[in-house]
Amino acid sequence: MSEGSSKPRLLVLIGPTAIGKTRLSLELAAKYECEIISGDSMQVYRGMDIGTAKASKAERRLVPHHLIDIHDPEDPFSVAEFQELVRELIPQIHQRGKLPFIVGGTGLYIESVCYDYRFTEVGTDQQFRDDQDAFADQRGEEALHDKLRAIDPESAERLHYNDRRRVIRALEIAHVSGIPLSEHMANQTKDSPYELCIIGLTMDRALLYKRIEERIDAMMESGLVEEVRSLLAAGCPRDTVSMKGLGYKEIISFLEGELSLEAAVYLLKRNTRHYAKRQLSWFRHMKEINWVDVTDQTNFSAHLKKISDIITGKFVHKIEYN
Template identity: 50%
Template structure:
């Protein structure tokens, strides 16, 4: 059975170093499951693996898109499965690492996003509607036929909104219904864990990491992206750190207010991530306050 290790957890909990050491131990390769690290030029704010870290262990699904492009969960699933198959073919162990729970579930629970076929004419009609009346008008159509999907898909992610409408049109069933019942994908032998630690320590680590990102040039990174024409309407610029510094650059916040807001939103995001992983099926919590790093690595190394 093809082995697949998944190391999830909230931002700032220390997934990177654990995954690097595990990969070096077992001949693994890291598959990023982070919705921001897919974008080129968004390195500091997404806490992307550094060139030195990428030199230690092969990494996949980093820097695969321009921040001008949108990206769907189904596209992530397709690319991740191809990468995982290639890693298995070369006799290595894929290690999925990240905090985007929906990306993880799309692969390990084999969610289906492709059922329903294609209606090119309908797509063009929806694109024309968005051009004439705005993306919100298309999103409102989705709200009418599939409120669950509409709640999860942002109006600016026009490609995915149209795909959800297209699936409903072709199949007569809501896009949100095309997923499994939550069981693990039987084609993999999956070890699925999430890292956790004392909440106060986690929040302090997050605050320190934001300060380090600012010291490392996050503001300059956002200035460069803005110079490319990116603004808050792009999905890529809705990531924490990017949208707040855009508000600073647009004169809506002071730099200190933007920094404080990034810290607060990062802590809130970590809380939501922990809620997601606590409620996930077939997952094991590894608490860094209870287990040593060596014990965590030993647990993950065992087949």
């Protein structure tokens, strides 16, 4: 615990995809004796390694990692489950004398832990969900997303049209409660049960997009097509939440003969750029973020020092556990 505070400490590193969170997180975890909790909604799935850019097995041996490879791709994973699991992990990590360290880019998941978000207040309407599913089957994902944009443009901006499950949930919340999801979010308690130190990474947008394209090229060279092919061969349906993730739905379209490989890669790069933009939009709505610009990629040590100074200043000089 920190001086003058009874709240447990929680370190968080956020940033858009491909900005360089993994390398920084490993250095920081070693320095501050952390255990890393993945804050990524896709890294929970087994067998989905290349497309989700998981830390390698060698990297995971350096620092304990949690919430990676805990679900089969066919199984859904929700923000409520993430919140529950992380809230169980944090005291366990403290009991081991380590600092819990969430690293990732799924804004809603991370924010749900950092603040006292409640997900059980708005009920469900299964018939409404079924109707929206049928509408999307008939008219397409973008038409469903347009329905959300008409009633809740802020939530539509944050959710991709391919994320059918969350789009339908946002529509359902407005339908059941009469209040848009964005308003529910705005009214959530913003007090944290933790002593937070949130580091946010940013960089020049053109450079970020270049890094995204380079990462996708590297994924292709590492066998992304083979990874997706093996998931399909193992019986994972293409309409599961996991297989609609970036890198998977585009490659499935290639493997099913709907797109050329060149077109699939082009779409993957475009969709990932759009995703990074939505991540940054989400993070801008969060509070208490200490932003660090990492545009200068030749100056890693300076970025690391700046982040270390922020952590040290927040957590009072050094990490101490009784």
